[in-house]
Amino acid sequence: MTAFAETPAVQAPARRLGPGTGLRNTFTLTWRSVLKIKTNMEDVFGLSLQPIMYLVLFTYVFGGAISGGTHKYLQFSLPGILVLSVVFATLGTGLMLNQDITTGVFDRFRSLPIARWAPLAGAVLGDMVRYMISVAVTLGFGMILGFRIETTPLAAAAGCLLLLLFALAMCWFSALIGLLTKTPQGVQLFGFLGMFPLVFGSNLLVPTNTMPGWLQAFVKVNPITALTGAERGLLIGGPVGILAVRSLLWALGIFVVFAPLAVRVYRRKT
Amino acid sequence: MESMRYDAVNAIEATGLVKRFGKTTALAGVDLVARPGRVLGLLGPNGAGKTTAVRILATLLRPDGGQARVCGYDVLRDAHQVRQLVGLTGQYASVDEGLSGTNNLIMIGRLLGLPRPAARARAAELLARFELSDAAGRTVKTYSGGMRRRLDLAASLVGQPRVLFLDEPTTGLDPNSRTDVWAMIRALVAEGVTVLLTTQYLDEADQLTHDIVVIDHGKVIATGTPDELKARTGGQLLLVAPSDPAHLTEVAALLESLTGAEVATDTAAGAVSVPVTDKSLLPRVVRELDDRGIELEEFTLRKPSLDEVFFALTGHRADDDDTKTRELENTK
Numbered sequence: 152m153t154a155f156a157e158t159p160a161v162q163a164p165a166r167r168l169g170p171g172t173g174l175r176n177t178f179t180l181t182w183r184s185v186l187k188i189k190t191n192m193e194d195v196f197g198l199s200l201q202p203i204m205y206l207v208l209f210t211y212v213f214g215g216a217i218s219g220g221t222h223k224y225l226q227f228s229l230p231g232i233l234v235l236s237v238v239f240a241t242l243g244t245g246l247m248l249n250q251d252i253t254t255g256v257f258d259r260f261r262s263l264p265i266a267r268w269a270p271l272a273g274a275v276l277g278d279m280v281r282y283m284i285s286v287a288v289t290l291g292f293g294m295i296l297g298f299r300i301e302t303t304p305l306a307a308a309a310g311c312l313l314l315l316l317f318a319l320a321m322c323w324f325s326a327l328i329g330l331l332t333k334t335p336q337g338v339q340l341f342g343f344l345g346m347f348p349l350v351f352g353s354n355l356l357v358p359t360n361t362m363p364g365w366l367q368a369f370v371k372v373n374p375i376t377a378l379t380g381a382e383r384g385l386l387i388g389g390p391v392g393i394l395a396v397r398s399l400l401w402a403l404g405i406f407v408v409f410a411p412l413a414v415r416v417y418r419r420k421t
Numbered sequence: 422m423e424s425m426r427y428d429a430v431n432a433i434e435a436t437g438l439v440k441r442f443g444k445t446t447a448l449a450g451v452d453l454v455a456r457p458g459r460v461l462g463l464l465g466p467n468g469a470g471k472t473t474a475v476r477i478l479a480t481l482l483r484p485d486g487g488q489a490r491v492c493g494y495d496v497l498r499d500a501h502q503v504r505q506l507v508g509l510t511g512q513y514a515s516v517d518e519g520l521s522g523t524n525n526l527i528m529i530g531r532l533l534g535l536p537r538p539a540a541r542a543r544a545a546e547l548l549a550r551f552e553l554s555d556a557a558g559r560t561v562k563t564y565s566g567g568m569r570r571r572l573d574l575a576a577s578l579v580g581q582p583r584v585l586f587l588d589e590p591t592t593g594l595d596p597n598s599r600t601d602v603w604a605m606i607r608a609l610v611a612e613g614v615t616v617l618l619t620t621q622y623l624d625e626a627d628q629l630t631h632d633i634v635v636i637d638h639g640k641v642i643a644t645g646t647p648d649e650l651k652a653r654t655g656g657q658l659l660l661v662a663p664s665d666p667a668h669l670t671e672v673a674a675l676l677e678s679l680t681g682a683e684v685a686t687d688t689a690a691g692a693v694s695v696p697v698t699d700k701s702l703l704p705r706v707v708r709e710l711d712d713r714g715i716e717l718e719e720f721t722l723r724k725p726s727l728d729e730v731f732f733a734l735t736g737h738r739a740d741d742d743d744t745k746t747r748e749l750e751n752t753k
Contacts, residue, residue: 164494164505172534179531187519190560255515259576262479264504265532 173266177273184277202236202289222297229293230382231355237318238350240285242342244278244322245329249338271417275322282318286311301387310385317378320402323409330416355379374401430493432457432584432615439486440473447473449639460616462630470639471619475588479509491584508577512589516561516572523557529579547575567598587618623728643734650730662692662719
């Protein structure tokens with residue numbers, strides 16, 4: 152009835168992957184990740200409601216105390232909340248990898264004649280779409296609340312690009328956790344344990360000079376501080392150059408450390 | 422010449438497979454052979470190493486020792502070729518819950534290098550074949566257990582494999598879905614696909630397999646056709662059910678003294694059974710029962726079921742799955 156055994160099966164299997172196969176595999180798996188965003192409404196809600204919640208809560212709870220007014224505080228905090236939303240969104244990469252492993256989807260991929268690294272690369276690339284959603288929602292809702300870009304559209308676009316590049320690095324940390332932990336709960340726990348001090352031990356929501364000296368020392372070297380500074384510069388004006396360079400160097404550093412580690416753990420599982 | 426290679430050889434051939442997880446030895450030198458176009462059943466109790474063996478043969482795990490070839494290709498050296506020839510359906514349905522049935526199959530078709538229209542056509546064809554056309558557009562999350570398993574089977578067939586690994590394909594399915602899956606497996610075998618099947622259901626092995634390898638504690642303890650294995654446990658099984666359940670103990674004592682073998686009493690069924698090697702005993706059993714005025718509901722002689730064979734070989738029932746081995750694998 153169907154062409155199972157009737158195919159001229161005497162054709163010998165290929166010895167190795169053809170050129171470009173790895174990239175093609177990666178794009179197929181990216182397509183899969185993006186499709187999954189569409190079908191998973193919880194994920195879409197999480198991605199869009201979280202930034203909205205952060206914006207509303209932080210602006211109206213902290214605004215008066217920190218800046219003496221909500222509008223003034225929003226201008227200060229929105230670039231920080233952008234960073235926070237995107238960094239937390241990278242946890243999704245680890246969660247999805249973890250889910251793929253526990254449900255056996257990865258076993259299926261590994262039993263197929265595809266590039267070994269494609270499932271990892273596909274997951275990461277697909278997540279870029281998630282980060283874009285996160286950035287767009289934060290910026291869009293912030294503007295509804297009254298945030299105004301005080302620089303040029305080009306600078307703002309550069310700010311978004313910088314965020315995405317940083318997320319592209321951070322998600323390898325998340326991927327590593329996703330590969331090492333046994334349950335999604337574990338990913339959440341270790342992910343937050345790793346990210347919380349980084350995210351909140353920064354000048355993301357509060358000016359550095361209000362903190363005790365020892366904390367200021369940490370905040371000043373924290374990559375999130377550099378990134379938040381660069382985002383402020385690009386969105387509301389101020390120094391950019393050195394901060395952007397530092398953010399990019401940090402992103403590169405995080406990538407160089409965590410991507411090979413994640414790939415190694417992944418290969419060991421393979 | 423290359424093209425002739427795997428038609429002349431066994432579909433699966435493993436010698437001395439060894440796999441350790443930390444201090445636990447999952448496989449302690451397993452040999453097995455699957456002939457082309459046949460179904461090889463891999464049976465064994467809890468944690469015997471069935472899943473580990475399948476994962477090695479499907480290139481998912483590296484063995485610590487021994488050799489394995491699929492269609493003549495070494496699972497370690499020629500893993501890429503092996504992956505082009507096999508399909509795998511795991512114990513836990515490995516389809517993507519977040520995608521529709523159609524998209525799951527399209528994804529695999531694309532990964533295997535089919536152009537988009539061909540992948541789409543193949544998906545539709547397989548969904549129709551596995552009676553999933555109506556649910557094709559729905560997210561797999563909404564599928565029943567049986568539907569998932571059928572989709573998983575479909576997913577392992579996108580690449581038209583010559584060898585199919587089915588690791589407990591019907592575990593957790595209701596009887597109807599099991600029969601469906603059996604029919605689908607039979608159809609594949611009729612088309613020339615070689616199947617390696619692990620199962621905890623011995624009736625399933627009885628129904629589907631041509632050859633059986635029984636492993637326990639990582640070692641092969643018996644091989645043969647289902648009939649050969651049944652013959653090996655020695656003779657037949659006599660089952661006696663008295664009309665009055667009150668006579669059960671008396672019947673059991675009588676059978677024990679006559680055969681000298683161990684009698685199994687099933688109080689719920691109101692019957693006793695005992696293995697019989699000497700058939701000349703039967704008239705005596707009937708005479709003695711008649712002398713005592715015990716009326717009978719049932720008196721039958723039959724071949725042992727694979728379940729009983731299994732019990733005789735391993736000393737335990739074939740229940741549960743390889744959860745333990747799997748956990749060990751995951752901690753690695």
